[in-house]
Amino acid sequence: MNLKCVVIDDEQHAIEVLTDHIAEMPGLNLFKTFTSPIQALTEISTDDEIDLLFMDIDMPGINGIELAKNIREKAKYLIFTTAHPDYALQAFDVQSDQYLLKPISFAKFALGIDRILKKEANNAKSATKEADQVAALYIKGDHKYAFSNIAIDEILYIKALQNYIQIITKGETHTTYLTLKEIEKALETHAFIRVNKSNIVAKSAIKKVDGNIIRLVNNEMIQIGEGYKEAFFAYVQNSLLKSNRSQ
Numbered sequence: 001m002n003l004k005c006v007v008i009d010d011e012q013h014a015i016e017v018l019t020d021h022i023a024e025m026p027g028l029n030l031f032k033t034f035t036s037p038i039q040a041l042t043e044i045s046t047d048d049e050i051d052l053l054f055m056d057i058d059m060p061g062i063n064g065i066e067l068a069k070n071i072r073e074k075a076k077y078l079i080f081t082t083a084h085p086d087y088a089l090q091a092f093d094v095q096s097d098q099y100l101l102k103p104i105s106f107a108k109f110a111l112g113i114d115r116i117l118k119k120e121a122n123n124a125k126s127a128t129k130e131a132d133q134v135a136a137l138y139i140k141g142d143h144k145y146a147f148s149n150i151a152i153d154e155i156l157y158i159k160a161l162q163n164y165i166q167i168i169t170k171g172e173t174h175t176t177y178l179t180l181k182e183i184e185k186a187l188e189t190h191a192f193i194r195v196n197k198s199n200i201v202a203k204s205a206i207k208k209v210d211g212n213i214i215r216l217v218n219n220e221m222i223q224i225g226e227g228y229k230e231a232f233f234a235y236v237q238n239s240l241l242k243s244n245r246s247q
């Protein structure tokens with residue numbers, strides 16, 4: 001677990017205190033700090049995928065409560081860090097998860113954040129358990145009460161064909177009336193990757209990559225689409241075995 005943190009406080013000393021606490025707390029990683037709430041408002045985006053947002057309340061230009069109304073949805077957890085206890089009710093209204101009063105000792109910080117870390121760990125366990133339970137997919141057959149059970153780890157790739165898809169497994173091919181987007185959603189917690197507009201491939205089924213061509217374990221070849229190259233090769237680079245020895 002490595003939760004991404006952002007700190008917003010108009011006092012540099014307060015930022016330094018939280019920066020030190022975050023560095024000491026396992027499972028946390030400091031992403032950005034802001035002394036200007038206006039700058040934070042304009043620069044923080046949903047794409048940053050912030051886990052913990054630490055925010056002062058009494059700040060110039062726009063206070064933390066007003067700022068939270070505009071950026072709360074861009075962070076998973078909101079923690080107010082303030083010297084003023086009288087904002088607690090307003091903090092609840094903007095869905096804050098913690099309300100830490102300054103001065104913030106490491107003990108106070110750790111106790112508050114530990115609850116969030118435990119919640120994250122429990123969520124991860126639940127997600128893993130749910131993924132384990134969904135180890136197979138059922139698709140409709142050729143009449144109302146006919147269904148086929150497909151083991152997810154048997155799937156090699158999925159191909160879109162007009163208004164239906166083909167699911168190619170190690171032993172057979174299944175055809176069903178679904179969109180590629182629908183099957184992609186069903187498989188989002190499993191090891192599959194979209195490689196072009198028409199194909200989703202099981203990562204474990206990739207035997208070789210040569211330029212823009214993927215060769216699968218069944219020796220079928222699929223071309224990587226132009227709009228999917230960046231994500232695909234980022235996945236390859238992240239999985240690449242690298243040597244630390246001098247060349």
